[in-house]
Amino acid sequence: MEENKVVTIYDIAEKLNLATSTISRALKDHHTISEKTIKKVKKVAEEMGYVPNTLAAGLRGNKTQTIGVLVPTVTQPFLSSLISGIEITAQKSGYNVIIMQSNDSYEAEVSMAKSLYGSRVSGVICSLAMKTTDTSHFQQFVSKDIPLVFVDRVPKDFDTFKVIIDNYAAGFKATEHLIEQGCTRIGHLTAGSKFGNLYTERMRGYLDALKKHNITPKEELIVDLKAVTYEEGVKASNKLLDLKTRPDGIFASGDIMAVSAIQSAKKRGLKVPEDIAIIGFNNDPISEIIDPNLSTITHPAAKMGQISAEIILKNIKSAKKSAEKGITYLDTEVLVRESSQKN
Amino acid sequence: MEENKVVTIYDIAEKLNLATSTISRALKDHHTISEKTIKKVKKVAEEMGYVPNTLAAGLRGNKTQTIGVLVPTVTQPFLSSLISGIEITAQKSGYNVIIMQSNDSYEAEVSMAKSLYGSRVSGVICSLAMKTTDTSHFQQFVSKDIPLVFVDRVPKDFDTFKVIIDNYAAGFKATEHLIEQGCTRIGHLTAGSKFGNLYTERMRGYLDALKKHNITPKEELIVDLKAVTYEEGVKASNKLLDLKTRPDGIFASGDIMAVSAIQSAKKRGLKVPEDIAIIGFNNDPISEIIDPNLSTITHPAAKMGQISAEIILKNIKSAKKSAEKGITYLDTEVLVRESSQKN
DNA sequence: CATAAAAATACAATCGATTGTTTTTTTATC
DNA sequence: GATAAAAAAACAATCGATTGTATTTTTATG
Structure with a gap:
């Protein structure tokens, strides 16, 4: 662990007398980098306590490893289980989860949707506020090909993914x-x-x-x-x-x-x-x-969260493929x- | 709402024939920008559907408007209320909240702490996993002056902010x-x-x-x-x-x-x-x-969340001032x- | 109206990782 | 050992907002 300076790929590059591009590629096992170099780079990165700056990567690639979750509240058992399901699934794929509570307010929901957009989330999972009737504030995600899943409380007239029970x-x-x-x-x-x-x-x-x-x-x-x-x-x-x-x-x-x-x-x-x-x-x-x-x-709260997250993950990867957006119904008993x- | 292109300050600058620095400053009411220009910039930004890219800002400033929250689970009523308190408080100051569940696993906690660090969160609030005895994975935050609050389940021997009951x-x-x-x-x-x-x-x-x-x-x-x-x-x-x-x-x-x-x-x-x-x-x-x-x-779960968030917010702003780190005790009845x- | 002072705006570097393109090094072949 | 082909690594631009410094424009003063 270093003193106070944050370690970047530049530091590693300097130490090894290599280019930053080589470091970057070595760290993700790019095929144009030799085995020997990869091993060396990873070792030094570890030693120096390097932690990749996800902001820089996100800015460059215009996408983050983050899923935005917008729900009325986190304290209802159904919703906290839903969130738990989302978080566990996202985490497995290396994605983070940003949580926002609309508190069932339409205005809060609009503002939070905008904020999520500004955070360049890779996908959005939303359970609508009770007071929401107009959902045009979610259009920005669709038009930018950011996968959007509505879960449980979903709008009728919005063409995107939905995960609900009947x-x-x-x-x-x-x-x-x-x-x-x-x-x-x-x-x-x-x-x-x-x-x-x-x-x-x-x-x-x-x-x-x-x-x-x-x-x-x-x-x-x-x-x-x-x-x-x-x-x-x-x-x-x-x-x-x-x-x-x-x-x-x-x-x-x-x-x-x-x-x-x-x-x-x-x-x-x-x-x-x-x-x-x-x-x-x-x-x-x-x-x-x-x-x-x-x-x-x-x-099935946790299951609904899991499936919502899986839909997001799948549709991030398959980029603009624009899979057919449909409703996933889960069973109730x-x-x-x-x-x-x-x- | 624009078609598919993301609007940046460059687009606004071009449209108004101004420098990006002027746009940036105008949008945050910098005193060196004239009233007239500020008004003009804001109007056009609104019209073009501009949403600031928080990644870019975060990268440049080496800080994000994000608080990391690391808890055993979100489904326990105490913890979901705690999170709710954090989220509401953070939101009021324009901060986002990233949630991670350690599921009471030490290994998960270590990995998640690293991930939060990579996300360049501005602060971290943590309730320890039951199995955690060694807390050295949190040292990275302290040594980088990232405010760290332990709440409820706190370590004995770690010099940072703590919010607990007696x-x-x-x-x-x-x-x-x-x-x-x-x-x-x-x-x-x-x-x-x-x-x-x-x-x-x-x-x-x-x-x-x-x-x-x-x-x-x-x-x-x-x-x-x-x-x-x-x-x-x-x-x-x-x-x-x-x-x-x-x-x-x-x-x-x-x-x-x-x-x-x-x-x-x-x-x-x-x-x-x-x-x-x-x-x-x-x-x-x-x-x-x-x-x-x-x-x-x-x-007082929600209150503990609120106070934890307030401590984070206060210590982000007062930068390296390194306020005395102490224990905040909340009342129980x-x-x-x-x-x-x-x- | 010239000039200094103040106000407004422009310029340009920066944050750190990524990636298309180019250059260098290594390997293979005759 | 010369040359082409393949492999490995370097170069350099880029993402978008911010900010210290420089430049231009405006205002004030004699």
């Missing part, structure tokens, strides 16, 4: 499961559905499942949360539980909401699932811990635990 | 709280304590609290988990509950472990806190949800909820 089908399955358990009056907790997002899709599944089984949807049974928090979940659950005719089942579009519902029901002395069956969405860690254990829809099992 | 005091408080509730036979769940880490400190607090109240520590009452997971927690809890003389209180060094203990106790028909009082550590989201609500020690309240 939220409609999942909502349908969840609801049908409750119906199979004998529920006939099923409440639904959703959030920000007016933005036409994934919650809306789940709700569509809910509605169609009811329809299929000849149950007439009631508006009073659907509660739209302002934010996906425990407190809002409790408020919304109580709205359902306060109805003159109480629901006998609840499909919550997220585990936090489902947990709120369980707690609210228990607080009133109701038995879950006997009095009211509840199913959530996401398979957050808490679903295995809450009493009764929460039935839920699996949501109804995970039946205690909270919904009436039989 | 784990000893917290362990003491938690244990004393149980004693005040009338517990006399208090079990302790800890993890990897042989590495001499923060868990060890909490255990020291536990032991001293017992001593202060004339309770003789028993080795059988201390269980050391191999990993901090729910499953390992259950195993460890059962070891305690299987003792011929069962403990009447448990201080778990983390909320996951505490939750495992609650569930394991309940599964045996034991009442919490009547039969056995339990207190955790961290104040994870789950502690408010588990039944009974979990008493715990607050652990005993958060008494249901799981420990016998009175």
